[in-house]
Amino acid sequence: MKIFLSAMMLISVLSSHAQNEDDKTNSINGEDRIFLHGGIERTYKIYRPKNLPSNAPMVFLLHGQGSSNRWTYITGFNELSEKYGFLAVYPQSHKKEARLDGALAKQTGMPQHLIPMFEKIAECQKGELFSFMAMDFSCKSNGIGVTRVVMWNETNEDSLFDGQSDIAFLTSLGSTLQENFQID
Known part of the structure; x- marks a missing residue:
C-alpha cells in the first residue's frame, strides 16, 4: 500500500510539474493585462504561440466601435498565430x-x-x-x-476625446511587447 501511495504521489507531482511548464509558456494567453499609458490604465490581451520565433511579427487586432477585445480574441487569430508563428495582440480601447x-x-x-x-x-x-x-x-x-x-480614433484627432493618442498608445505597447518577448 505504501508503494502504491508513493507511486501515486510521484505521478501527481510529475504531472502537475509538466502542466506548470506548459502554463509558463502560455499562462498569459487571454488574460487582461494592464499597460499604463499617459496616466490611463489601458488593457490588452495577447496570444503567444507555443513556439514563438525571435523574428516573429506582432499582429494588432483592433476591435470595432462599441465592441471589445473579448470579441476579437475569439475570432480565430489564435489558431493562425500557432500556425504562422506571430504574437497576436488584442488591445482594448477605452x-x-x-x-x-x-x-x-x-x-x-x-x-x-x-x-x-x-x-x-x-x-x-x-x-x-x-x-x-x-x-x-x-x-x-x-x-x-x-x-x-x-472606439479607436480614425485619425489622431484626440483633442475631441480625452487627449490620449491611440496611435501613441499602440506604438508604446508594441515597443514594450517587442522588448518583453525579445522579438527582433
Whole structure:
C-alpha cells in the first residue's frame, strides 16, 4: 500500500510539474493585462504561440466601435498565430467622452461622413437623447452633444476625446511587447 501511495504521489507531482511548464509558456494567453499609458490604465490581451520565433511579427487586432477585445480574441487569430508563428495582440480601447458642438458641421475641412452627425447635434435641445453612428448622445445645452463610446480614433484627432493618442498608445505597447518577448 505504501508503494502504491508513493507511486501515486510521484505521478501527481510529475504531472502537475509538466502542466506548470506548459502554463509558463502560455499562462498569459487571454488574460487582461494592464499597460499604463499617459496616466490611463489601458488593457490588452495577447496570444503567444507555443513556439514563438525571435523574428516573429506582432499582429494588432483592433476591435470595432462599441465592441471589445473579448470579441476579437475569439475570432480565430489564435489558431493562425500557432500556425504562422506571430504574437497576436488584442488591445482594448477605452470609453472616450466627446463634447461636440453642432457648429462644427459648417467648419471647413470637416470630413463628409461626420457632417450629418454634427448637423443632428446642432438641432438637439438640452436634455434630449439620441443615437447616431452607433453612439448615444445627450444634449447638455442646445447644439452641444456629449457621447461616451468605446472606439479607436480614425485619425489622431484626440483633442475631441480625452487627449490620449491611440496611435501613441499602440506604438508604446508594441515597443514594450517587442522588448518583453525579445522579438527582433
